[in-house]
Amino acid sequence: MKKYLLWMSVAAFLAGCAGQQEKGEFKIEGQFSNLPLGPVVLEELTLENLKVVDSTNVKDASGKFTLKGMVPEQGLYRIRFDNGKFVLLALDAGDMKLTGDANDLETMKVTGSEATAELQQFLQDISKQSIALTEEMRKVDSLHNAKVPDSVFQPQLEAIQKKEKEFEQGFFTLAEKTKNPANAVFAISQVRNPEEIIAHKQVIAGLTTRFPKNTLVKSMTDKIAELEKNNQLSAGDAAGGDDEAATAVKVGMEAPDFTLPDPNGKMISLKSLRGKYVLLDFWASWCGPCREENPNVVKAFQQFKGKNFTVLGVSLDKTKDQWLAAIAKDGLTWNHVSDLKFWDSSVVPLYGINAIPTNFLLDPQGKVIASDLRGEALTAKLREVLK
Numbered sequence: 001m002k003k004y005l006l007w008m009s010v011a012a013f014l015a016g017c018a019g020q021q022e023k024g025e026f027k028i029e030g031q032f033s034n035l036p037l038g039p040v041v042l043e044e045l046t047l048e049n050l051k052v053v054d055s056t057n058v059k060d061a062s063g064k065f066t067l068k069g070m071v072p073e074q075g076l077y078r079i080r081f082d083n084g085k086f087v088l089l090a091l092d093a094g095d096m097k098l099t100g101d102a103n104d105l106e107t108m109k110v111t112g113s114e115a116t117a118e119l120q121q122f123l124q125d126i127s128k129q130s131i132a133l134t135e136e137m138r139k140v141d142s143l144h145n146a147k148v149p150d151s152v153f154q155p156q157l158e159a160i161q162k163k164e165k166e167f168e169q170g171f172f173t174l175a176e177k178t179k180n181p182a183n184a185v186f187a188i189s190q191v192r193n194p195e196e197i198i199a200h201k202q203v204i205a206g207l208t209t210r211f212p213k214n215t216l217v218k219s220m221t222d223k224i225a226e227l228e229k230n231n232q233l234s235a236g237d238a239a240g241g242d243d244e245a246a247t248a249v250k251v252g253m254e255a256p257d258f259t260l261p262d263p264n265g266k267m268i269s270l271k272s273l274r275g276k277y278v279l280l281d282f283w284a285s286w287c288g289p290c291r292e293e294n295p296n297v298v299k300a301f302q303q304f305k306g307k308n309f310t311v312l313g314v315s316l317d318k319t320k321d322q323w324l325a326a327i328a329k330d331g332l333t334w335n336h337v338s339d340l341k342f343w344d345s346s347v348v349p350l351y352g353i354n355a356i357p358t359n360f361l362l363d364p365q366g367k368v369i370a371s372d373l374r375g376e377a378l379t380a381k382l383r384e385v386l387k
């Protein structure tokens with residue numbers, strides 16, 4: 001089972017890396033107020049799995065911990081706490097200190113690591129931009145739902161689309177400017193439209209020139225080249241076609257049944273929704289791209305809910321309060337289920353989920369007719385089948 005987990009879900013082309021360069025020692029000293037007692041785990045992020053590098057325990061209210069080890073080269077890592085929260089690192093050899101409040105990890109202070117400090121600033125920036133864009137999308141959606149004249153709606157829609165384009169361009173800008181290969185790879189991995197990656201070939205080529213010995217960069221660029229060669233980055237795929245490598249469930253298959261509790265503890269089975277077209281939507285409150293995509297799902301639900309269509313949200317959350325808060329804040333007025341087991345949820349191996357957001361569109365007989373529909377691709381597909 002593939003598990004990779006960044007602040008925002010990593011694009012499926014991010015390959016695992018096993019550096020062969022000169023090793024160096026690292027030491028991470030952390031101190032966080034409000035940090036829960038229990039294990040603190042340092043993990044290397046790869047496509048295939050999460051490799052545990054070191055672990056320790058927080059034993060008292062001081063919130064102090066130390067992690068040590070060897071790092072082959074700069075790479076992407078995370079420190080995971082016992083409450084499921086985590087922080088991302090661009091880890092190099094050397095000493096690093098992390099301080100802050102465990103209830104507000106976005107404002108964590110980093111000393112001793114320029115690369116991690118840059119990564120944290122980047123995360124803060126895209127978080128703020130993402131929240132602002134989501135709010136603007138909601139306003140545009142409300143205009144659409146209010147059926148305002150096109151002369152009013154269309155300029156607003158074009159303005160938000162322009163801002164979305166500028167937001168995505170920021171990922172390529174960081175990749176071009178950063179001196180840190182791990183941050184460059186992380187930035188490119190946030191681009192959800194494969195066509196955009198191909199359109200910025202010069203940026204990808206530049207990474208190979210600037211970081212010729214970094215295996216994380218090489219793994220990513222090799223994988224992109226392989227996918228392009230195999231024609232897996234076609235316009236159809238980018239618009240929401242089958243991602244044959246991503247999940248165990250393919251178009252044409254019957255969606256495996258499962259039963260999970262809703263927020264009130266009522267057990268809901270997937271089969272209970274037979275007779276309707278169902279968007280099976282895997283998401284979580286902590287997943288940035290999921291929250292960005294939610295306005296599109298809300299728009300589709302409002303437009304087609306009267307035409308034998310519904311949504312079943314399946315969350316990979318770990319905390320019920322955060323799950324419910326996200327449902328309320330994003331206006332997700334359909335059925336929701338979760339066993340609150342994070343990546344250990346029973347649905348993860350059942351569907352071979354290795355990244356979120358992931359969705360499947362099921363016909364009334366429970367057969368998968370499309371997968372990973374995003375934005376306008378979701379609306380277009382529903383318009384096609386719900387004639």
